[in-house]
Each structure stands twice: as C-alpha cells, then as structure tokens.
Amino acid sequence: KQEVTQIPAALSVPEGENLVLNCSFTDSAIYNLQWFRQDPGKGLTSLLLIQSSQREQTSGRLNASLDKSSGRSTLYIAASQPGDSATYLCAVNSGAGSYQLTFGKGTKLSVIP
C-alpha cells in the first residue's frame, strides 16, 4: 500500500526566503506526482504535476523535482511571500490504470512579513 509522508508538518519563514518542502513515498512505481495548495476553508489548487518520466517541473517561483527511484519529491519556493502561506499537499498517482491519489498530510507554511 502506497504511503506518502511530508516533512516538516509546519514551517515558518520570513518573507523573501527560499524554502524547500519534502515529500516521500514508499512505492516507487508511480504514474505521476502532484503538488497542491490548500487555503483555509478552500479546496485544493493544483500547482505542479510531474510525470514519472520527468525529473522536474517549474511554474513561476515554484520548482518541483522528482526522484522516483528514491521515492522523493521536493517543492522549492523562491523568494517567499506572505501570500504563499497555505498548506501544501503532495499526492501520488500509483499507476496508469489507477486514478486514486494518495495524499500526504501536508506542510503548513507561514511566511512572516
């Protein structure tokens, strides 16, 4: 059974800092991995999706990397802003015929002005 772990559970940084969020998964036979953002009382917003054949994806100040063999992904946020404060969730899709996402418990990020 696929398990997804995110470390740290919470992170507080001053505005302007670069930061890294970590995600690990137990079964490396994945189809893709997604990073989501969840704001309080809101649904999930997809940030980046990395296919299993890819090593990284970039969108603006966000860069997600994937090392499938070691079961790890990182989300790098450059020049953090208070508006980046949210919970970031990592989710794994474990196969082409499988559609379920297995989620980590998230990292709650606070960017202090």
Add this chain to the structure above:
Amino acid sequence: GAGVSQSPSNKVTEKGKDVELRCDPISGHTALYWYRQSLGQGLEFLIYFQGNSAPDKSGLPSDRFSAERTGGSVSTLTIQRTQQEDSAVYLCASSNGRTQYFGPGTRLLVL
C-alpha cells in the same frame, strides 16, 4: 469557466441522522472523485466514477456511505446514521485527463 462546486459548504447534524452532500463537476468532465479530509489526517479516497462504468467504491469506510452520479454529471454522497467520527471535510474533484480539479468541500460536523 465554472469550477467544481459543492453544497452545502457547511453542515451540522445530530448523531444518527442522514446527510446528503452534493457535487457539481466541471462541465464535460467524465471522472468524478470523492475524498474525505479528517482533522490531522491526509485526504482519504472514498469513491470514483468514470463515465457510465460501475463506480469504484473501494474507499468507502462502511456501508453507511453511498454515492451516486446521475446523468454522468451531478453526484450525491449520502451518509446514513451519521457518527461523530464522520465529522470531516468532504471534497469532490472532477477530471477529464490527468489533473483533478477540486471543489471547496463540505465541512460536516456531527454532534
């Protein structure tokens, strides 16, 4: 265009009552998912609908939970004889490819 919508946004009910949660997916999306997010837990898959195929109900935690999707569009998640442990945020997502688009969720509180 319009995203995934869910109603109600909040629901408070008494233990033992039945509740119905509604999801309106993005128009044209053939796949629809229900997830549950309990306090301190990750999102937990509940059920998946794809077109006219039989739904995958493997994530439903008990037979008190059921869901249907009428006309390949709107879906209703029903919880019968609610228990306090059913308190959670219930999220719906729809997809027409590799990315799932999530609604804002329904916060359910069972007293």
